[in-house]
Amino acid sequence: MTSVRLGEPHAGSGEAVASLARLPNRIGALCLVELQKLRHDRTELVTRSIQPALWLLIFGTTFTRIRAIPTGNVPYLDFLAPGILAQSALFISIFFGIQVIWERDAGVLAKLLVTPTPRAALVTAKAFAAGVRAIAQVVIVLVLAALLGVDLTVNPLRWLAAVLVVVLGSAFFCCLSITIAGLVLTRERLMGIGQAITMPLFFASNALYPVAIMPVWLKVLSRVNPLSYEVDALRGMLVGTPHNLALDVVVLVVAAAASISVASALLGRLAR
Amino acid sequence: MAEQVAVRRATALRASGLIYRFGQHVAVDHVDLDVAAGEAFGLLGPNGAGKTTTIRIMTTLLPVQEGEVDVFGRDVRRAKMAVRRSIGYLPQQLSADAALTGRENVALFARLFDVPSRERRDRVAEVLDAVGLTPSADRLAKTYSGGMVRRLELAQALVNRPRMLILDEPTIGLDPIARGDVWQHVRDLRESTGMTVLLTTHYMDEADQMCDRIALMHEGSIRACGPPDELKATLGPGTTLEEVFRHYTGGTLDEQGGSFRDVRQTRRTARRLG
Ligand SMILES: Nc1ncnc2c1ncn2[C@@H]1O[C@H](COP(=O)(O)OP(=O)(O)OP(=O)(O)O)[C@@H](O)[C@H]1O
Ligand SMILES: [Mg+2]
Numbered sequence: 109m110t111s112v113r114l115g116e117p118h119a120g121s122g123e124a125v126a127s128l129a130r131l132p133n134r135i136g137a138l139c140l141v142e143l144q145k146l147r148h149d150r151t152e153l154v155t156r157s158i159q160p161a162l163w164l165l166i167f168g169t170t171f172t173r174i175r176a177i178p179t180g181n182v183p184y185l186d187f188l189a190p191g192i193l194a195q196s197a198l199f200i201s202i203f204f205g206i207q208v209i210w211e212r213d214a215g216v217l218a219k220l221l222v223t224p225t226p227r228a229a230l231v232t233a234k235a236f237a238a239g240v241r242a243i244a245q246v247v248i249v250l251v252l253a254a255l256l257g258v259d260l261t262v263n264p265l266r267w268l269a270a271v272l273v274v275v276l277g278s279a280f281f282c283c284l285s286i287t288i289a290g291l292v293l294t295r296e297r298l299m300g301i302g303q304a305i306t307m308p309l310f311f312a313s314n315a316l317y318p319v320a321i322m323p324v325w326l327k328v329l330s331r332v333n334p335l336s337y338e339v340d341a342l343r344g345m346l347v348g349t350p351h352n353l354a355l356d357v358v359v360l361v362v363a364a365a366a367s368i369s370v371a372s373a374l375l376g377r378l379a380r
Numbered sequence: 381m382a383e384q385v386a387v388r389r390a391t392a393l394r395a396s397g398l399i400y401r402f403g404q405h406v407a408v409d410h411v412d413l414d415v416a417a418g419e420a421f422g423l424l425g426p427n428g429a430g431k432t433t434t435i436r437i438m439t440t441l442l443p444v445q446e447g448e449v450d451v452f453g454r455d456v457r458r459a460k461m462a463v464r465r466s467i468g469y470l471p472q473q474l475s476a477d478a479a480l481t482g483r484e485n486v487a488l489f490a491r492l493f494d495v496p497s498r499e500r501r502d503r504v505a506e507v508l509d510a511v512g513l514t515p516s517a518d519r520l521a522k523t524y525s526g527g528m529v530r531r532l533e534l535a536q537a538l539v540n541r542p543r544m545l546i547l548d549e550p551t552i553g554l555d556p557i558a559r560g561d562v563w564q565h566v567r568d569l570r571e572s573t574g575m576t577v578l579l580t581t582h583y584m585d586e587a588d589q590m591c592d593r594i595a596l597m598h599e600g601s602i603r604a605c606g607p608p609d610e611l612k613a614t615l616g617p618g619t620t621l622e623e624v625f626r627h628y629t630g631g632t633l634d635e636q637g638g639s640f641r642d643v644r645q646t647r648r649t650a651r652r653l654g
Contacts, residue, residue: 130494133491133494134491134492136491137488137491137492138488140488141477141480141484141488144480144481144484145479145480148479148480148481148520149479211477214473214475214477214478215471215472215473215474215475216475216476216477218436218439218441218469218471218475219469219471219475219489219533219536220492221440221441222439222440222441222464222467222469223464223489223492223493224461224464224465224492224493224494225492226461379441380441380442
């Protein structure tokens, strides 16, 4: 009945080059898993849309009507939509550190770490998986925004750029949370820290209001907050506000790369 | 001398002078092991003996603090990737992704072990069949019983066709039928492939039946090592492994060692998935 055979021993030389070549396959495998989970349980996709929907529906429409926040010639709701989109991507990716701890507690991480996959590849794959997961969420928020009358671009290239930006931003926040997970090691502590930083990250960015009306200290915080660059790019791409896409992408790429390398260095700690 | 070399089989695993400390606590204390290719080798000991720690060093999960470990001639410290390719590992805990189906769980590992895409689908089906999970392959793993999860994990470990299977308490928390079932699959596998198996357990009878050789581990060190029959014979006819164990460690498996942490960890393994 058992028809399993023994494998040939693999050559060990050139392992570094070979593992680099296999990176896309690894990333593909772990992104696929993310989509499979989403397919098995779609309720999360819906429940996680409630909060952004409320922001758009209540906060957005109210502030659009009372014109309390000066957003130039774009309606406030249009200004807000990309910010809320970035926020929902942030909330999803910040959750990935908790997922990694959960996988550690469930013994799954140990098995992943015993596959011939470099730590950096596992983390990069998680980062992309967070991006894929965020995109699924973002689509729902965008549909909502369109229904509320937000004037979204129809240019496919701009859509593509927006997708790239969401993936980069999610990669950064995902690896930020894996990094924290690698430092604090327990789910409770990570949840505490996660809750303590997500709202400040959101409020200390340009997601809700333009940088121009911020007090100086908030301007500084917003300037060092990668979320601001994500929002700037998304707003520019989706509703056509003035933006600096090159700078935004460079900041996001550097932030993502840095957080991936720090998170990979710390990942092994979780399995000790 | 020449004869001896010719007779000796290839070595699957060799550890010498292995020491591992968690802070001040010495969990593994000067362990030497030699497992021949094709052998079924059992590491036996009570809670907290250091079995899992030893295994986690061999699987590259823990760093080699002191001593040497080779797996099929590759140094665990230097050739991590090669070592990982050559082993299939079942951790002590039931560990499959509860939110994926059985097939998806195995397919993920097929990809992570670089099974060529042409063969992937067939190989995944083949190992699922080998552990008798074909009928439930497309159900979510969270609906599986403990025994099914363990068999799923076997399939995950086998999809890579490893040269050595490392099983950390593969039957812990399973009912007697599921236990017998897991061992039957391991036995079938050995028969058809001659795969090396390194396992830990604290069920003496299982070790007695499954293993060519066993090592008795206690408080981090190996107290005795050899074929079960030889170990029993040293204490005269009619001895059980239980008695052998008591002889070498001065205690029984049940009452020795086992801090609260150990017991809690063990109990967690007995629960179902997520
Ligand atoms: N991560 C850890 N941090 C601190 N101490 C640990 C850790 N893991 C294990 N230990 C300690 O090391 C010793 C050996 O533990 P180990 O898990 O290797 O034992 P074991 O033989 O596998 O026991 P069991 O039968 O309970 O699985 C124990 O005293 C345990 O408390
Ligand atoms: Mg153990």
